[in-house]
Amino acid sequence: VLAAEWNKDAFGAKSVSDALKSMGASAPVDSKDISIKAPDIAENGAVVPVEITSKIAGTTSIAIMAEKNANPLVANFNLSNGAEGYVSTRIKMGQTSLVRAVVKAGGKTYTAAKEVKVTIGGCGG
Amino acid sequence: FALDSKQALAGNIPSNFYELPKFGNVSVMHFTDCHAQLLPIYFREPNVNIGVGASVGKPPHLVGENLLKHYGFKPNTPESHAFTYLNFEQASKTYGKVGGFAHLASLVKNIRAQRPGALLLDGGDTWQGSATSLWTNGQDMVDACKLLGVNVMTGHWEFTFGADRVKHIVDNDFKGNLDFVAQNIKTNDFGDQVFKPYVMKHMNGVPVAIIGQAFPYTPIANPRYLVPDWSFGIQDDNMQKVVDEARSKGAQVVIVLSHNGMDVDLKMASRVTGIDAIMGGHTHDGIPAPSIIKNAKGQTLVTNAGSNGKFLGVLDFDVRGGKVQGYKYKLLPVFSNLIEPDKAMESLIKKVRAPYEAKLNEKLAITEDTLYRRGNFNGTFDQLILDAMMEVKGADLAFSPGFRWGTSLLAGDTITMERLMDQTAITYPTSTLNEMTGENVKAIMEDVCDNLFNPDPYYQQGGDMVRVGGLQYTCNPNQKIGSRISNMMLNGKPLSPTKTYLVAGWAPVGEVKGEPIWDVVATYLRDKKVIKPRKLNLPKLVGMDKNPGIA
Amino acid sequence: MADAMKIRATAQGDSADIKVLMNHVMETGLRKDAKTGQLIPAHFIQNVSASVNGKEVLDAQWGGAISKNPYLGFKVKGAKAGDKVVVNWEDNKGEKNTVEATVS
Ligand SMILES: [Mn+2]
Ligand SMILES: [Mn+2]
Numbered sequence: 001v002l003a004a005e006w007n008k009d010a011f012g013a014k015s016v017s018d019a020l021k022s023m024g025a026s027a028p029v030d031s032k033d034i035s036i037k038a039p040d041i042a043e044n045g046a047v048v049p050v051e052i053t054s055k056i057a058g059t060t061s062i063a064i065m066a067e068k069n070a071n072p073l074v075a076n077f078n079l080s081n082g083a084e085g086y087v088s089t090r091i092k093m094g095q096t097s098l099v100r101a102v103v104k105a106g107g108k109t110y111t112a113a114k115e116v117k118v119t120i121g122g123c124g125g
Numbered sequence: 126f127a128l129d130s131k132q133a134l135a136g137n138i139p140s141n142f143y144e145l146p147k148f149g150n151v152s153v154m155h156f157t158d159c160h161a162q163l164l165p166i167y168f169r170e171p172n173v174n175i176g177v178g179a180s181v182g183k184p185p186h187l188v189g190e191n192l193l194k195h196y197g198f199k200p201n202t203p204e205s206h207a208f209t210y211l212n213f214e215q216a217s218k219t220y221g222k223v224g225g226f227a228h229l230a231s232l233v234k235n236i237r238a239q240r241p242g243a244l245l246l247d248g249g250d251t252w253q254g255s256a257t258s259l260w261t262n263g264q265d266m267v268d269a270c271k272l273l274g275v276n277v278m279t280g281h282w283e284f285t286f287g288a289d290r291v292k293h294i295v296d297n298d299f300k301g302n303l304d305f306v307a308q309n310i311k312t313n314d315f316g317d318q319v320f321k322p323y324v325m326k327h328m329n330g331v332p333v334a335i336i337g338q339a340f341p342y343t344p345i346a347n348p349r350y351l352v353p354d355w356s357f358g359i360q361d362d363n364m365q366k367v368v369d370e371a372r373s374k375g376a377q378v379v380i381v382l383s384h385n386g387m388d389v390d391l392k393m394a395s396r397v398t399g400i401d402a403i404m405g406g407h408t409h410d411g412i413p414a415p416s417i418i419k420n421a422k423g424q425t426l427v428t429n430a431g432s433n434g435k436f437l438g439v440l441d442f443d444v445r446g447g448k449v450q451g452y453k454y455k456l457l458p459v460f461s462n463l464i465e466p467d468k469a470m471e472s473l474i475k476k477v478r479a480p481y482e483a484k485l486n487e488k489l490a491i492t493e494d495t496l497y498r499r500g501n502f503n504g505t506f507d508q509l510i511l512d513a514m515m516e517v518k519g520a521d522l523a524f525s526p527g528f529r530w531g532t533s534l535l536a537g538d539t540i541t542m543e544r545l546m547d548q549t550a551i552t553y554p555t556s557t558l559n560e561m562t563g564e565n566v567k568a569i570m571e572d573v574c575d576n577l578f579n580p581d582p583y584y585q586q587g588g589d590m591v592r593v594g595g596l597q598y599t600c601n602p603n604q605k606i607g608s609r610i611s612n613m614m615l616n617g618k619p620l621s622p623t624k625t626y627l628v629a630g631w632a633p634v635g636e637v638k639g640e641p642i643w644d645v646v647a648t649y650l651r652d653k654k655v656i657k658p659r660k661l662n663l664p665k666l667v668g669m670d671k672n673p674g675i676a
Numbered sequence: 677m678a679d680a681m682k683i684r685a686t687a688q689g690d691s692a693d694i695k696v697l698m699n700h701v702m703e704t705g706l707r708k709d710a711k712t713g714q715l716i717p718a719h720f721i722q723n724v725s726a727s728v729n730g731k732e733v734l735d736a737q738w739g740g741a742i743s744k745n746p747y748l749g750f751k752v753k754g755a756k757a758g759d760k761v762v763v764n765w766e767d768n769k770g771e772k773n774t775v776e777a778t779v780s
Contacts, residue, residue: 006722006723006737006768007737011737011739037362039358039359040359040581040583040584041342041345041583041584041586042345043342043344043345043349043356043357043358044344044349046743046744047313047743047744048743049356049747051749066741069741070706071739071740071741073739074738074739074741074742075736075737075738075739075741075742076736076737077734077735077736077750078734078735078736079733079734079750080732080733080734080735081728081731081732081733081752082728082733082752082753082754082755083726083733083734083750083751083752083753084691084750084751084752084753086749086750086751087736087748087749087750088695088747088748088749088750089742089743089746089747089748089749090742090743090746090747091741091742091743092702092704092740092741092742092743093741096606117575117584119345119572119575119576120568120569120572120573314682314697314747315682315684315695315697316695
């Protein structure tokens with residue numbers, strides 16, 4: 001199957017709002033049915049595990065953004081044929097920032113965010 | 126188990142000081158953060174341990190008289206000496222040294238005699254902190270813990286010996302007699318469990334689950350390259366799963382053996398249900414009574430058992446009808462003058478030390494003042510390390526990590542190589558000299574300060590503030606990251622954000638080769654011979670006037 | 677030829693839990709070479725797709741901020757032991773890789 005063309009504008013966008021616009025997902029609604037599992041403090045900013053679960057019925061896509069990255073959009077997953085509202089991956093974060101999930105379901109767009117701290121490290125009890 | 130009466134009399138210690146009446150039917154002993162101190166030592170508790178946000182004035186953020194008052198202790202008592210810094214020099218002479226594995230072993234045997242089958246838990250930071258543990262690759266502590274009869278342990282500094290070494294010990298030395306548990310360590314590939322998350326023990330027929338919680342921020346606070354394939358983290362959703370599984374398999378008592386640090390434990394206790402007690406360490410808080418935390422389905426006790434082998438916690442549960450009906454807890458100070466050392470442990474320690482005695486006993490200098498480390502911002506031994514680094518390395522300013530381990534010395538004591546190693550014995554001891562802009566210096570200080578004073582405990586890593594030599598500054602713990610540190614002055618001039626400075630440091634988390642810190646400090650000590658009282662470089666604090674975490 | 681991917685597909689209740697590890701540098705194109713100071717050209721996976729018994733279940737677009745040697749986990753309801761899972765990726769240079777597993 002040939003994938004849809006890579007969304008150059010969305011991945012090249014320098015802000016969350018520009019990325020959302022390019023994805024056709026402006027003004028998403030905050031949702032408590034999206035949960036983001038990510039560390040409070042990243043063990044390594046280059047490898048931050050992020051797991052998104054959407055309990056919104058009919059979830060068809062999940063996008064991940066790291067708000068303070070030069071290009072906030074990290075990935076967009078289209079789900080079909082039984083794929084659950086769930087993706088797990090590892091992302092790069094340049095600095096402490098909100099990690100945002102953007103979910104499309106039933107033609108509407110929903111969102112949730114969680115802060116992940118990126119630290120220099122080296123201390124101890 | 127008789128007290129040495131002459132000693133007891135001198136310190137006003139009641140003759141029943143170590144008599145713990147039996148209670149209930151499930152008993153657990155707990156020590157943590159002994160930092161490889163096999164022999165009795167001195168250890169001064171902090172006079173600065175600030176709590177911010179919801180933690181202001183709550184345990185563990187109480188020092189000195191505020192702590193005594195909170196727990197109903199009187200000044201000039203054995204408890205006052207055990208739990209506070211008050212009158213440290215004089216009281217140390219009255220009560221003698223604290224800790225030591227031979228003394229701890231006698232105490233453990235005594236408790237076990239009254240409570241057959243009682244479990245002994247080791248909260249970690251056991252294999253690191255002394256010369257002999259570093260030189261034997263942790264083996265001295267591994268052997269001592271087996272002889273002590275430890276049943277279950279978790280870890281933190283253990284991992285700085287490297288993942289392979291830890292795995293080797295767990296799979297060989299510990300096989301069949303000691304369980305290493307950690308629900309929060311998973312492989313980096315598919316997230317598989319590296320160690321058993323918990324172990325089910327039985328006492329008087331009651332199933333007791335001991336769940337391990339290793340230090341969540343090990344790959345951040347310590348070098349990542351030492352545990353390259355493992356991921357840690359707090360993982361309280363997985364903790365809930367493990368608790369539920371243990372309960373479903375019949376556990377009537379659930380205990381979390383934690384190396385989270387006390388503030389993180391307190392928050393975890395409010396979020397995860399079904400835990401009877403979190404027995405914690407890492408933050409080195411000697412807390413006389415459990416904090417009782419309510420949550421959605423009941424309550425959880427949170428304890429913290431101090432450091433350096435100074436304490437043994439004893440938690441007794443009355444379990445009837447399948448659940449806990451009552452409890453008693455006591456954190457016993459290990460005053461070595463009052464306890465007859467255990468012979469077998471004594472001879473093991475002697476044997477372990479024999480090849481190193483000459484090196485350990487090298488006299489480097491005499492100190493004219495108390496040397497200690499604990500405290501949020503600085504300690505006299507850290508100041509000594511900073512002064513040594515700046516002079517030997519020719520630096521403008523120096524950083525020394527806010528470690529909470531390290532023993533204390535009394536005025537007039539000899540600083541031997543062993544005492545120097547107590548402060549510096551780590552597997553990544555490299556001393557460094559780097560060029561840094563003023564902006565970089567501030568970024569580091571802000572970052573570490575946020576690890577200490579972030580109002581959300583899950584963002585705290587449990588160490589103290591990085592010690593700073595040469596640079597004066599103001600600190601406002603109530604601010605946010607980026608705004609806590611101000612008025613940075615070097616030699617009477619403001620630190621320039623763009624100018625480059627020579628900064629000395631040690632314990633880099635990256636892979637850097639160079640002279641170990643103990644050589645730098647030993648050079649300085651041999652040269653000075655007598656160490657005059659240090660002037661502590663402390664920040665000017667803002668907004669902390671009434672904080673009960675400052676004496 | 678790119679290195680082999682690792683995959684694990686296990687049935688859990690009425691779903692299959694699928695975890696994949698891919699070998700890839702994932703260069704963003706924004707990073708400078710420490711020695712030469714030159715920008716390292718972008719080289720990252722842009723498209724990932726997955727199917728169960730030939731039916732597409734996931735079609736993803738990635739940017740350079742997915743970590744080096746990427747990890748992907750997803751769950752498919754109704755997939756069961758014995759079903760065939762295939763995962764493909766294609767990067768910005770047109771390189772491709774594929775891996776198969778049977779749900780166990
Ligand atoms: Mn410790
Ligand atoms: Mn620790």
